[in-house]
Every structure is written in C-alpha cells, then in structure tokens.
Amino acid sequence: MFFSIIIPLYNRPQEIKELLESLTLQTYKQFEVLVIEDGSVMDAAEIVRGFATTLDVTYYVKPNEGQGFTRNYGFERARGDYFIIFDSDCLIPADYLEIVNNSLNLSWLDMYGGPDAAHPSFTPIQKAISYSMTSPFTTGGIRGSKKNMGGQFHPRSFNMGVSRKVWETVGGFIITRSGEDIEYSIRVHAAGFKIGLIPEAGVYHKRRTNFMQFYKQAHFFGRARINIYKFFPRQLKAVHFFPALFTLWLIFTLVANVFGWRLADLCNFLLAVYILLIFFHAWWKNKSAKIAFLSIATAFIQLTAYGLGFMQDLARRIILKQF
Structure with missing residues (x-):
C-alpha cells in the first residue's frame, strides 16, 4: 500500500x-x-x-x-x-x-x-497537557480508546x-x-x-506549550462542539455538558465560600478529593511530582476553558440564535 x-x-x-x-x-x-x-x-x-x-x-x-x-x-x-x-x-x-x-x-x-502521548523529550508543561487531554478525570479517558461515551468513534x-x-x-x-x-x-x-x-x-x-495557549485551544474546542451540533443535533450528548457543569460548580463553590454558605464545606471536600485524584494519578502515570502538580493546573484549565467556550456558543448560537 x-x-x-x-x-x-x-x-x-x-x-x-x-x-x-x-x-x-x-x-x-x-x-x-x-x-x-x-x-x-x-x-x-x-x-x-x-x-x-x-x-x-x-x-x-x-x-x-x-x-x-x-x-x-x-x-x-x-x-x-x-x-x-x-x-x-x-x-x-x-x-x-x-x-x-x-x-x-x-x-x-x-x-x-x-492515540497520542507525550514524548520523553517534551517539557513538563507539555506532558501535563498531554495527561489532562487523556485523563479519565477530565475526558473520561476516551481519547485514543475504543470506548466512547459520546457514541460513535470519531x-x-x-x-x-x-x-x-x-x-x-x-x-x-x-x-x-x-x-x-x-x-x-x-x-x-x-x-x-x-x-x-x-x-x-x-x-x-x-x-500547546504554555497555559495561555492551552486555554485558548480548549476554549475553541468547547465552541467547536456547538458548531458540530449545528450540523448534527443528535451528536450532542450528556457527556459534552460535563465541563460546563464543572465550571458552574467551581463558580458556585467560590461564591459559597465568599458568603459562608453551609454547602461550602461539602464543595471544598469534593474539590480536594478531585485534586488529589488528579495529582496521584498523574504522578503514577508520569513518575514525576512536578508533572503531577502541573497536571492539576492543566486539568482545571482544560475543563473551565472548554466549559466557558461551550456555554458561550450555546447561549449565542442556540439560545439567542446568533451566528
């Protein structure tokens, strides 16, 4: 061939x-x-x-x-x-x-x-970004996997x-x-x-080689999901809403702490558990505490950037019907 x-x-x-x-x-x-x-x-x-x-x-x-x-x-x-x-x-x-x-x-x-992976020569930030793009705690581990929570393999x-x-x-x-x-x-x-x-x-x-570039890329991915919906409405699955819900939950957690709401302690506990899961899993995957710390940042950047991009175009293109 x-x-x-x-x-x-x-x-x-x-x-x-x-x-x-x-x-x-x-x-x-x-x-x-x-x-x-x-x-x-x-x-x-x-x-x-x-x-x-x-x-x-x-x-x-x-x-x-x-x-x-x-x-x-x-x-x-x-x-x-x-x-x-x-x-x-x-x-x-x-x-x-x-x-x-x-x-x-x-x-x-x-x-x-x-699939894709990080090369040993990559920088710690590149390895952390690679982890967050393939982690079960961010994308569900579906990238480069036969399982696909979103339906067909694309x-x-x-x-x-x-x-x-x-x-x-x-x-x-x-x-x-x-x-x-x-x-x-x-x-x-x-x-x-x-x-x-x-x-x-x-x-x-x-x-992407730094946090800001990665944020812009993930934000674009969130907007892209709504673009796909405009062509194929049935391809928008419940899993695609997770980053947006995660972003809203983070905002709620921040507000709950500022105003001293009772749910603040529960939100803080869940947030701490999530951070620890990412840290220890990333450490196990990369054998590096430094990359594990960076992976916490890249995971949060990925989810919030995607979530904000998703919500932006959901509101603009679907709810308000702007193009």
Whole structure:
C-alpha cells in the first residue's frame, strides 16, 4: 500500500522540521509527504527543501483557509491509496506506518484514528497537557480508546487516516475549523464506511506549550462542539455538558465560600478529593511530582476553558440564535 501523508502548516517551521525528521526513520518506506503552507508568514520552504534527498516530499503554498480546506488541497494532489493526516506538532514513531499497513491488511478500515502521548523529550508543561487531554478525570479517558461515551468513534485529525475511496465517495472537509474532523467522520459513518481505532498507531503530540495557549485551544474546542451540533443535533450528548457543569460548580463553590454558605464545606471536600485524584494519578502515570502538580493546573484549565467556550456558543448560537 502506498500512503500519502498530508500535513497542513501555518507559521510553524520548527515543528515541521522535527516532524519530517521523524518520518525519515520510518521502517515502512512506501509513502509520500505533502506539506501545504496555509498562507504562513513564516514559511518553511528552506526546511522542507532540506529533506528532498531523504523523503518523497512535495511543498505547496496556498492562501490561508484553515486546516480543513488545506487538507482537501492535499487530498486533491495525493497519489496514495490511503491518506494520512498529521498535525505539524506531532512526532511519529519509526514503526508507525508499518503498524498501520499491517493492521489494515489484517482488518480493513476505511477510516482510522490513533492515540497520542507525550514524548520523553517534551517539557513538563507539555506532558501535563498531554495527561489532562487523556485523563479519565477530565475526558473520561476516551481519547485514543475504543470506548466512547459520546457514541460513535470519531478519529481526530492530529492522527487520522482515510482511504482514497472515502475521499472519492464522501469528499473532504466541508468546514475548515471548529470540529471539522468530527463533522467529517460523522459523514463517513453515515456513508456506511468502516471506522475504527488502531490503538498501536500512536503519535507524540506536543500540543500547546504554555497555559495561555492551552486555554485558548480548549476554549475553541468547547465552541467547536456547538458548531458540530449545528450540523448534527443528535451528536450532542450528556457527556459534552460535563465541563460546563464543572465550571458552574467551581463558580458556585467560590461564591459559597465568599458568603459562608453551609454547602461550602461539602464543595471544598469534593474539590480536594478531585485534586488529589488528579495529582496521584498523574504522578503514577508520569513518575514525576512536578508533572503531577502541573497536571492539576492543566486539568482545571482544560475543563473551565472548554466549559466557558461551550456555554458561550450555546447561549449565542442556540439560545439567542446568533451566528
């Protein structure tokens, strides 16, 4: 099988260098790489050119449209039997393509997703962010897992593969940001294609490098869930309200303490238990007290940012019907 690896890029030349370096180490060699510069100010032309002798790589430049339509641009130009999408802030293990090829030959999937994890070289904050994005105490542990409290399994675009037949039948992304990968996988499901997780096909995902950037990303994710609801109302599940309810509970706890309400002691107790659960679980997962402390912060940032973004667009787009 010949794979086409499609990587949208926007103002991240150093990230693409590290990603391409990891692709040169692949044990499975039947693949091409398409790097699509999406209207960047800081382009990566020189960096990509440096891999011309070690990778079958093509570099494209186009006006800024967002990652969804940029992936479509890659689909239109890809030569592969199967398209693989990575975010530019990923590092790919050397046996990734070999694992995917063997898995598809053993049990075919028209579309697949894979998990993500923190690389040993990542900073403590990056490892804490990775923990909070995959923790059972924040996301329920459903990312990179076959279980999905939200219903069908929806591959995420930082690590996603689609067959050429899917592209030719369903087409590409119809929204370019804000939940575009989930919207796409819902349409692929509806078209009758087989979608699943390849749990061994993991990538190392850097994500955002500081608390403020992570807050903005999680806030955007919360808003994206409402965007998906506008296309597919039935895809809004009870689990998607949890960060918003958590945020409201935190606000209530703060108010209860300020005014000395009787429920303040119970709220404080529950909050302490939750913090301790995160701390000790993160410590066990990462073998680091420092990362465990940081994980408390990233977990609260993730839940409150997502919750506020979710409530913002729920009120604006659903209740007030503004666009």
